[in-house]
């Protein structure tokens with residue numbers, strides 16, 4: 001054994017990666033396999049799993065019901081397909097808005113005086129010290145019918161003698177979008193900042209020297225060189241937004257149900273782990289597909305330089 | 308290229324003040340006047356921190372003068388941004404765009420001018436020929452050697468056919484051999500395209516071999532401007548004589564002045580030395596005598612009737628083409644003499660030996676009398 005260890009390089013390698021490998025097997029592959037097995041089963045009356053091989057859960061997820069009012073074998077029921085679609089579109093718009101907000105901010109921080117730069121970065125990070133759920137609650141306080149925003153508008157309206165009906169902001173898709181953007185903004189700012197900061201000042205000077213005005217310098221030099229940051233940020237934002245349920249649960253209520261909420265419900269209140277497992281797998285596959293095509297187009301956020 | 312003005316670039320009484328991190332003010336460039344002619348290869352030479360880069364950056368428009376102004380083709384530049392100036396820069400770090408191919412890098416400046424596509428193609432092609440990078444146009448900068456990247460940086464700036472090309476130590480990152488090759492190549496390219504080159508370097512040999520004229524700078528000031536021969540043979544100050552090449556110096560008081568000669572009493576030698584009065588000193592003034600080590604004639608018997616001094620060889624260094632002889636003149640004075648090894652000999656005595664009595668002849672036409680600065 002010891003002799004083999006000394007002489008065999010590939011055996012050494014296997015031994016060295018084995019802790020990581022064990023970790024991956026225990027925490028990733030086994031749960032994944034279990035989820036897959038469960039997703040093909042059916043639920044029994046008290047929320048247990050009857051193992052089997054049925055596509056029943058997947059059929060339901062893609063817009064067909066097996067429990068039709070007319071009694072036929074299957075009929076169209078877009079409830080769950082809509083949830084999947086809504087999750088995708090919300091994740092898409094969240095990412096787009098986050099990029100639009102984060103880029104100028106990151107640019108501003110990267111070009112700020114080095115002395116102030118750390119303060120600005122700190123300010124970006126400070127909200128992350130508070131618990132995720134508490135930050136969502138804070139938005140509830142702001143958006144409620146008797147919340148801060150309605151309060152301020154109402155006060156201003158009263159000063160001008162205008163009739164004001166409190167706005168219904170909480171429990172709307174807009175509230176969920178605002179919450180998501182707020183929660184995930186730092187995860188976009190930081191990678192974009194890092195890639196902007198890496199651009200050497202002489203590159204801007206070279207562009208100006210060759211006749212590029214500031215706008216064209218931005219388009220031809222700054223933007224392409226900071227794309228790795230945008231790509232990395234997109235991956236960091238898109239994937240978790242696809243999966244979270246807290247923001248939509250607290251700010252969307254019953255109105256905005258995402259895959260995350262669906263999965264949570266199936267495991268907790270609806271007591272159908274088989275359907276929940278199927279939804280989890282579909283969420284994972286959808287995210288993988290989007291990320292795959294995205295990274296195929298833009299790379300993984302590494303230097304865009306071919307070797 | 309329109310030649311509306313006598314000078315391609317002119318600095319008129321330019322001052323650039325920086326605030327140092329310690330909070331004090333520093334004149335990186337201090338009342339500098341410089342006139343660079345059309346088609347000239349003009350070098351700014353000086354030790355680190357003397358303000359070369361700052362001067363060049365003010366020409367390019369990356370910095371604006373605190374006082375005075377930069378004139379390009381006779382036009383005051385004021386706060387004109389870099390992208391509106393008819394000059395281009397070759398950066399010391401090259402500053403190539405890593406996300407663009409070599410072709411795209413070189414074409415960048417022409418695209419900014421919105422040059423037609425076929426013109427861009429022919430002009431980039433011509434430049435690729437000139438810097439011998441044919442076949443590399445699809446590569447990325449990281450896939451080139453340092454010398455090749457240097458050529459890309461040069462081509463990228465030259466393709467715009469600027470009135471003036473500014474180069475900040477462009478060969479600084481290259482090894483000695485490549486550096487020598489590129490010096491010749493740069494000079495050849497400059498003569499071919501006829502563009503005014505303003506070249507920053509701290510390598511005196513580089514400046515002497517490449518330049519039409521040199522400005523020697525120190526602490527933000529221009530010490531002397533002249534053709535290489537003038538700078539070396541007629542330095543106007545101790546600083547320039549010392550910075551360019553090597554020199555022996557004595558201090559003394561002028562005793563007499565006669566036509567272009569002056570005679571100075573040198574206390575350390577306890578003797579009078581006669582030399583060319585290049586510093587225009589007057590009788591009774593303090594003066595500095597400067598003589599290059601290779602211009603001192605060393606002999607066993609005096610070769611001159613006056614202006615010779617006896618000493619003892621302290622050490623000698625044989626360096627192949629020359630022998631460096633250090634001669635103790637008494638009174639704590641040591642003179643360095645470079646003697647060319649004109650005769651092939653294996654006898655150590657042919658190259659002077661320690662303790663040997665020698666006579667140093669200071670020909671007045673090789674001995675410069677400078678004003679004290």
Ligand SMILES: Nc1ncnc2c1ncn2[C@@H]1O[C@H](COP(=O)(O)OP(=O)(O)OP(=O)(O)O)[C@@H](O)[C@H]1O
Pocket residue numbers: 325326327328333335353354355356357358359360361362509
């Ligand atoms: N942006 C700046 N802020 C403060 N001081 C500066 C700035 N740029 C240059 N300096 C100072 O101005 C002086 C001249 O700098 P400059 O870069 O022109 O020197 P240089 O002659 O090019 O030297 P080197 O040969 O080392 O490149 C230096 O003392 C430098 O520290």
Ligand SMILES: [Mg+2]
Pocket residue numbers: 359360361
């Ligand atoms: Mg410099």
